[in-house]
Amino acid sequence: MADIASNRKAGRDYHFLEKYEAGIALKGTEVKSIRLGFMNLNDAFARVDRGQAFLYNCDIRPYERASHEQHEARAPRRLLLHKKEIFKLLAATQQKGLTLVATRAYWKNKKVKVEIIVGRGKTHGDQRQDLKDRVETREAAREMARFNERKGH
Structure with missing residues (x-):
């Protein structure tokens, strides 16, 4: 599992309580840009909205050689999790002082995965x-x- 990007500040700023592995819904140009190493997880966090988990502030630079359709660099991206995991994350974020932080992105079986932690700020x-x-x-x-x-x- 080769790391694509990591959020090194997360270890300094948060106590890690739980870890979750989530898939991420991406467009073709986003995957090509990630393959070139243009992904940044600094300041990236997750939130549960209307029964679905989303990743915010994840910066994927636009793919320069795209023909007609280009993606937005900091668009919210849907995280692919089981329903039980989403409910656990929702319950965790409703507790005071807990947040969901993206710590790293990596390849697993030719798919991009994101490690989400439930953390309490230090x-x-x-x-x-x-x-x-x-x-x-x-x-x-x-x-x-x-x-x-x-x-x-």
Whole structure:
């Protein structure tokens, strides 16, 4: 599963609670543009409207060699999910503080899939704690490497 695009800010800004894999309804020019690597998931999020899930703010640049029909770059795109999953996502978004964020897009069996997470926004203190934990883990790994180097392992 090769990644097409990822939203790296999502890990910094949200606590991940649940993950869902969704197909995405695309036009031919959108697929061709994605194959060329022109997809951007920064600021992309999902919402459930009238019993269907949609992806918003996903930027797919127009395909330059299209003949007559071109797609809109930031149009809402329908997500393909089972009815049960849609109801779970709807219930999750109705809880205070939870949102649906697109974290990555990838190829699976020649189809484009989008990973949607149910996330709770991190506070500034949470982000600082994550940074501190990463620094401590990195320093511990360095110390272990130095120790093993001295012991000849």
